[in-house]
Amino acid sequence: MSEQRISPEDRQEQYRDLFNTTIGEVISHAIRIIGADPSLIIPAGKILRYQKKTAKIRAKHEKEGLQVPPVMIISITSRCNLTCKGCYMHARNENPRTEMRPDILTSVIDQAADLGVSILVIAGGEPLVRADEIFRIAQAHPTILFPVFTNGLLIDEQMADTLASYRNIVPLISFEGLRHETDARRGDGVFDRLLATCHLLSSRGIFFGCSITATSANLEIVTGDVFIRQMTDASIRVFSYVEYVPMTPGTEDLVLTHEQKQNLPARLTRLNQKFPALFLGFPGDEAYYGGCLAAGRGFVHISPSGDLEPCPAASYSDANLTEMPLKEALRSRFLQRLRDMPEVLTESAGGCALHENQEWLREILSKT
Numbered sequence: 001m002s003e004q005r006i007s008p009e010d011r012q013e014q015y016r017d018l019f020n021t022t023i024g025e026v027i028s029h030a031i032r033i034i035g036a037d038p039s040l041i042i043p044a045g046k047i048l049r050y051q052k053k054t055a056k057i058r059a060k061h062e063k064e065g066l067q068v069p070p071v072m073i074i075s076i077t078s079r080c081n082l083t084c085k086g087c088y089m090h091a092r093n094e095n096p097r098t099e100m101r102p103d104i105l106t107s108v109i110d111q112a113a114d115l116g117v118s119i120l121v122i123a124g125g126e127p128l129v130r131a132d133e134i135f136r137i138a139q140a141h142p143t144i145l146f147p148v149f150t151n152g153l154l155i156d157e158q159m160a161d162t163l164a165s166y167r168n169i170v171p172l173i174s175f176e177g178l179r180h181e182t183d184a185r186r187g188d189g190v191f192d193r194l195l196a197t198c199h200l201l202s203s204r205g206i207f208f209g210c211s212i213t214a215t216s217a218n219l220e221i222v223t224g225d226v227f228i229r230q231m232t233d234a235s236i237r238v239f240s241y242v243e244y245v246p247m248t249p250g251t252e253d254l255v256l257t258h259e260q261k262q263n264l265p266a267r268l269t270r271l272n273q274k275f276p277a278l279f280l281g282f283p284g285d286e287a288y289y290g291g292c293l294a295a296g297r298g299f300v301h302i303s304p305s306g307d308l309e310p311c312p313a314a315s316y317s318d319a320n321l322t323e324m325p326l327k328e329a330l331r332s333r334f335l336q337r338l339r340d341m342p343e344v345l346t347e348s349a350g351g352c353a354l355h356e357n358q359e360w361l362r363e364i365l366s367k368t
Contacts, residue, residue: 011290012290012297012339013062015289015290015297016062016297016298018288018289019070019289019293019297019298020051020055020058020070023051023070023071023118023119024048024051024052026278026280027044027047027048027051027145028048029272029278030044030207030237030238030278031044031045031048033237033276033277033278034207034237037205039167039205040167040205040207043142043167043168044167044207046142046143047143047144047145047168049143050118050143050144051070051118051119051145054070054116054117054118055070055116055118057115057116058070058115058116061115061116066115066327066330066331067296067297067330067335067336067339068115068116068117068296068330069117069296069297069298069299069300070116070117070118070119070298070299071117071118071119071120071121071298071299071300072112072117072119072120072121072299072300072301072302073121073123073299073300073301073302073311073312074105074108074109074120074121074122074123074301074302075123075124075125075127075301075302075303075304075312076099076100076105076122076123076124076125076127076130076133076134076304077099077124077125077126077127077129077130077304078099078124078125078304079099079124079125079126079129080124080125080126080129080151081126081129081151081153081154082126082151082153082186082187082190098304098305099304099305100304100305100306100321100322102130102133104306104321104322105130105133105137106133106136106137106140108302108306108321108326109137109140109141110140111325111326111327112326113141113144115326115327115330117144118144118145119144119145119146119147120141120144120145120146121146121147121148121149121299122134122146122147122148122149123148123149123312124149124150124304125304126150126151126153126154127148127149127150128148128150128154128155128159129154131154131159131162134146134148134169135162135166135169138166138168138169139166141168142168143168144168145168145170146166146168146169146170147170147172147240148169148170148171148172149172149174149211149240150171150172150173150174151173151174151186151190152171152173152174152193152194152197152198153190153193153194153197155171155197155200155201156200157200160200160201160203160204160206161204163201163204163206164204164205164206167207170207170208170209170238171201171206171208171209172208172209172210172211172238172240173194173197173198173208173209173210173211173236174186174194174210174211174212174213175191175194175210175211175212175222175231176212176213176218176222177212177218177221177222177227178191178221178226178227178230179191179192181218181221181222182194195234198234198235198236199234201235202234202235207237207238208235208236208237208238209236209237209238209239209240209277209278210231210236210238210239210240211240211242212239212240212241212242213242213244214241214242214243214244214256214264214281215244215254215255215256216244216253216254216255216256216257216260217254219256219260219264222241223241223264223267223268223271228271228275228277229275231277232275232276232277236277237276237277237278238277238278238280239271239277239278239279239280240280240282241264241268241279241280241281241282242282243255243256243261243264243281243282243283244256245313245355246355247313247355264281265281265284268280268281283353291341292311292338292353292354294310294311294314294338294353294354295310295311295335295338295339295354296310296330296335296339297339299311300330300335301314302321303315303317305320305322306320306321306322306323307319307320307321308320308321308326308329308330308332308335310335310338310354310361311354313354313355314354314355314358314361316334316358316361316362316365317332317334318332318333318334318365318368319332319334319335332368333368334364334365334368337364337367337368338354338361338364
């Protein structure tokens, strides 16, 4: 009997189901880490149930021809109180005056919630320069998870008190490794200031983590037991490893080597088994999901000015959310063409397959 062939559409549906399952497993793992703290486990349980509900909403949209990703990354500002080396936002040359107005930002997130997006990642720049807006949005959507990627330096006593009121916000503070690595990229004294920020969050029972740009130079350190123990001793319970993308010319040597990239998933598995924390890698094992998860297959990115883009490292767009509803923008011909060819974007020499194929992206965009 010949092997039954699976259509490309059915195969992509299988990959999306797999990604939805992975999201649920990650949240379940976080709940196990939280333990018996009712102030955290109750809202976490609601978020997990909401994630399962929104998966059904997205499946309904898909049958109607609309691809809604479970995860949306929103870079709400290009402003920042630091000038870190190799920052992708600096490389984008975003104009701070083009930020989405508060009413537009609120509307975009309301629309995302209505469409079934279950995780809204808030990034920047430094997103906490718009902290009041983040708090209002999180309050309006208590069952949506809002990971906030922050350099942590704007979190003072008052902001920590406010964060403690929003259990669906998970601050992810940027570290580059230990003191030497962090201060070398972010400025003298930053590492110690971040440890003080961790103490502020921990003293209020806030579930928080760290974001680490994984490079060929720091990977051994940031996945080593010494670093992990110091971070978990500071009450960090989520480790998000983002593979370095060479946005700045001349930094290609910082990209993970092929061997490092291949071994990273196994390292994270070991860390998940050994430490009471959650270890995640991005972009992760793209081949496992049938190619790059950007362009709406798993996630999509919104720039500070409202452009709907495949991912943060690929600033190409044919739809702007200040000019059209999110539902219409998700039907973007540009994004659809990328989704139709995920296998092209499986292998990458630099952390982001889209960034490595910019000429191809420009060609596709010019034909839409």
